[in-house]
Amino acid sequence: MSYFCDKYTIVEKTTLAAGIFSITVKCPEMAKAAEVGQFANITAEGYTLRRPISICGIDKEAGTLRFVFEVRGKGTEVISRANVGDTLDILGPLGNGFKLPQGRKIIAVGGGIGVPPLLGIAKECASDCTAVLGFRSYDRIILDKEFEKYGANVAVCTDDGTVGFNGLVTVPLENTLKNVGADLVCACGPEPMIKAVVAVCDKMNVPCQVSLEQRMGCGVGACVVCSCMTVRNGEEYYARVCKDGPVFDSKEVKFNG
Ligand SMILES: Cc1cc2nc3c(=O)[nH]c(=O)nc-3n(C[C@H](O)[C@H](O)[C@H](O)COP(=O)(O)OP(=O)(O)OC[C@H]3O[C@@H](n4cnc5c(N)ncnc54)[C@H](O)[C@@H]3O)c2cc1C
Ligand code: FES
Structure with a gap:
């Protein structure tokens, strides 16, 4: 690379x-x-x-x-x-980005400042992309119109109900999976949101890729400051979020708690 x-x-x-x-x-x-x-x-x-x-x-x-x-x-x-x-x-x-299957339905789930890396999915997948975007309040909403401009179906959620769905991204995510289905979910945001998204995907048996945030030093795989525990082929190992990620298959990530 x-x-x-x-x-x-x-x-x-x-x-x-x-x-x-x-x-x-x-x-x-x-x-x-x-x-x-x-x-x-x-x-x-x-x-x-x-x-x-x-x-x-x-x-x-x-x-x-x-x-x-x-x-x-x-x-x-x-x-x-x-x-x-x-x-x-x-x-x-x-790092490694999202692996996007061509011509498949993808749901991009973002929370707050985790939304920006998902915009490229809408650009690549247009109307095959549904974006479920969560923010604290109306004044923190970003990029929703740009997802729409690329042709994505957009559901905005706010914690205080000032715009869109009043509540967590997992509710519109689960509804979309039930009503429309998807081949892949891609998520980026705070860890509690990512864990909740992964739980929904596991329940609905839909593959999920997650973009993780970790404090970093070098950014190129040399200092191991950014290690996180992962599992591949049944073996646990420390992955470097900067080089092996930041995007991982959710099945590989061992979340704390
Ligand atoms: C792969 C990746 C992608 C990111 N993408 C974005 C993005 O698109 N937009 C955005 O606003 N933020 C993003 N972040 C978070 C961003 O890196 C931190 O907010 C930023 O480093 C904070 O730096 P600071 O000096 O302002 O804060 P300080 O708290 O003063 O930083 C002190 C040190 O901690 C590190 N640090 C603090 N918070 C974080 C954090 N959340 N993640 C990693 N390192 C941190 C800083 O890099 C710095 O070395 C991303 C983080 C990662 C790991
Ligand atoms: S930041 Fe140095 S190895 Fe990841």
Whole structure:
């Protein structure tokens, strides 16, 4: 797997919600190599460790990658101050993305800032994609219209009921599986949401791929900071989320608790 590292110019920047930014960079080689569900490691000036951010949009023709991120701490705050014309030092594309079967029905289930890496599924699968997107409240909703623009069927859920279904993503997920069915579920979001999605998929006997988040050091498989317990062919082993993931078959992941 080849990755690239350089300073890339920001060609577009927008604010999607308070503290949530969309940044598009011109990086032709990286865009050409990128796949849906991979991530990149972005340098925050003044900090040694890069920050892992998922690839939200890939435009191979324009040679650009898009990242959507929320300011969580000092590093993402520094990155959020970069503007169009500035450069970001980026290493990518990293990890293994989603394995998307062609012409099959896919349900993408995202929670909060776990939604961005799923947008590429809608771009690739159009009306074969149903997106079930969960947010805390109406003012945290991002990217729902962009999923629709690509032709996906979109169900928005909010914890407080201010928009869409009032409750957890698992309810529309289970209803969609019962009423329409799906060949694959892809999930990204907080661990409790992922665990609940996997439980529904196990119950309904539908394959599920999950994108995991883990604190990272190198991002390229060298430091094992990002280890998580997995099972393959009945054998338990520590996988590196950065290199073996971040996307795993849910059957391989041993969740805590
Ligand atoms: C594979 C992957 C993809 C991600 N994609 C996105 C995305 O598309 N959009 C987005 O907003 N966020 C994403 N995150 C989370 C993002 O990396 C963290 O929010 C960010 O690193 C926080 O950095 P900070 O300096 O602002 O926060 P701080 O809390 O100050 O960070 C301190 C250290 O902890 C690490 N850290 C803190 N929180 C996380 C976390 N949740 N995951 C991994 N490392 C963390 C930081 O990288 C840094 O090294 C992703 C994480 C992973 C592992
Ligand atoms: S972050 Fe270093 S091995 Fe994964």
